Amino acid sequence: MKNIYALSLTLLTLTPNPPTWAEELSLGKFGSQAIAEQIRAIPPVRESQTLIEETEETEETESQPPLTFTYSNTAGNQQVSVIERLPAIILENGRETGTSIYSATINDENALLSLHNNTIKISHDQFDGANIITLHTVIDQNTVTESVLSPEDFTQETIQQDTPPSIQTRQIQEQPSEEHQAVELQATHSKEAPALNIHMFKHQRIARANNDHILHQYLGWWIKHMNEINRKHKKQGNRPLFSRVILNWVPDQPFASLRDNYITKYDTLVYWEAIGAFMGDFRKDLDNWVKEQSIQTPASHTKFLLMSNWAMYAREPSRKRKWVWIMSDQGRQTGFTTFQHTHLPAHVLGTMMGAHPKHSTTKYKFPWFCETITVPPPEQSVLKTNCRKYSPKNQQLIIEHLSRW
Numbered sequence: 001m002k003n004i005y006a007l008s009l010t011l012l013t014l015t016p017n018p019p020t021w022a023e024e025l026s027l028g029k030f031g032s033q034a035i036a037e038q039i040r041a042i043p044p045v046r047e048s049q050t051l052i053e054e055t056e057e058t059e060e061t062e063s064q065p066p067l068t069f070t071y072s073n074t075a076g077n078q079q080v081s082v083i084e085r086l087p088a089i090i091l092e093n094g095r096e097t098g099t100s101i102y103s104a105t106i107n108d109e110n111a112l113l114s115l116h117n118n119t120i121k122i123s124h125d126q127f128d129g130a131n132i133i134t135l136h137t138v139i140d141q142n143t144v145t146e147s148v149l150s151p152e153d154f155t156q157e158t159i160q161q162d163t164p165p166s167i168q169t170r171q172i173q174e175q176p177s178e179e180h181q182a183v184e185l186q187a188t189h190s191k192e193a194p195a196l197n198i199h200m201f202k203h204q205r206i207a208r209a210n211n212d213h214i215l216h217q218y219l220g221w222w223i224k225h226m227n228e229i230n231r232k233h234k235k236q237g238n239r240p241l242f243s244r245v246i247l248n249w250v251p252d253q254p255f256a257s258l259r260d261n262y263i264t265k266y267d268t269l270v271y272w273e274a275i276g277a278f279m280g281d282f283r284k285d286l287d288n289w290v291k292e293q294s295i296q297t298p299a300s301h302t303k304f305l306l307m308s309n310w311a312m313y314a315r316e317p318s319r320k321r322k323w324v325w326i327m328s329d330q331g332r333q334t335g336f337t338t339f340q341h342t343h344l345p346a347h348v349l350g351t352m353m354g355a356h357p358k359h360s361t362t363k364y365k366f367p368w369f370c371e372t373i374t375v376p377p378p379e380q381s382v383l384k385t386n387c388r389k390y391s392p393k394n395q396q397l398i399i400e401h402l403s404r405w
Helices: 032-040 056-062 151-155 178-184 208-235 271-293 344-352 392-402
Strands: 003-008 067-073 076-085 088-092 100-106 109-116 119-127 132-140 143-149 196-202 245-250 302-307 312-315 321-324 327-329 334-337 362-365 368-371
Touching (some): 032 109, 032 119, 067 143, 076 109, 088 100, 100 119, 109 208, 132 208, 143 208, 271 312, 271 321, 271 334, 334 344
Parallel strands (some): 088 245, 302 334
Antiparallel strands (some): 100 109, 119 132, 362 368
16 A cells, blocks of 8 residues: 555653543553553443343443544544444454454544554545545554555556456356255244354455455445444344354465466356356355354355455457456355455445345435445446445345344
């Protein structure tokens, strides 16, 4: 990533008293470690496992004021309010990474904050007069570094690809393999809401260091939105859709379908045949992994997402070459995504939970119109941003899908 600026601050090494929750924290006064400790003390949101029950305890928790701290950069003082710790767990190969994520605001604009050890990372969208850009702030060792997140950050090490004429998606309705059927049969009617498990398989060229980038630009805001859907559903008197979101990075699996040759392996096939062949090969590799892991979670709440920097070649019926950027089994468990647009992983996850591109809408969101997450990629407008929300109809389809437990 290209750094816009970095600001080093000389801080007071001694403070008369430790900061308190009600006191506004300042990076210059207390230092990043003290701020990180205060953020870490925020308890995770406790999602009720049954029908929502309004109690004095929950009302008191929800009314607790946000934790606020300030830091300085070349634009002046920036005020961050940490609203709540999101019900999410970040794993790597099934082990907790210690990263926690929070809903926040920066100067009253919605933001995502993550905390790992004493490193604080904040991302938020900003309108620069022509485009909406994602600013990424890292506060570490009392130093503030800010940069702009963009899909190009993933293409520093590039396999040469021509500019695609369009982006293609196709939902395929093939039956899952025997291993996937076994996972589906494990759906139960437990009294406790299951976690929403997303197993993310990264192409071998995506460095481990990119995990935080992917979290902040592609998945963090999606977790916030899913939490909003879950909370609204419960407040209507329903049982929760899920207890928490679990993101599991699986970076070290030598899947044959992750090798570079997938880019051109299917380029003699018409695109719907190429998609079927590619996803079939991915499932074969996935079946072995599922069997080794002995996954016991319901199919409705267990998704497998293959992530890559590069699209796949296929053919139009006219034999013209084209790119395939995303693929998914609608309402099922497997999907493929690239990083060409920030909403593509959410698009694929949405279709795996029952959403459909035909139900996407356009609405006004200051300062301009935006399109909901699953707008068909070939129809995306260069003049509109993405709303980072599913349309009401697609939200209902997702609710129906996640209510199966």
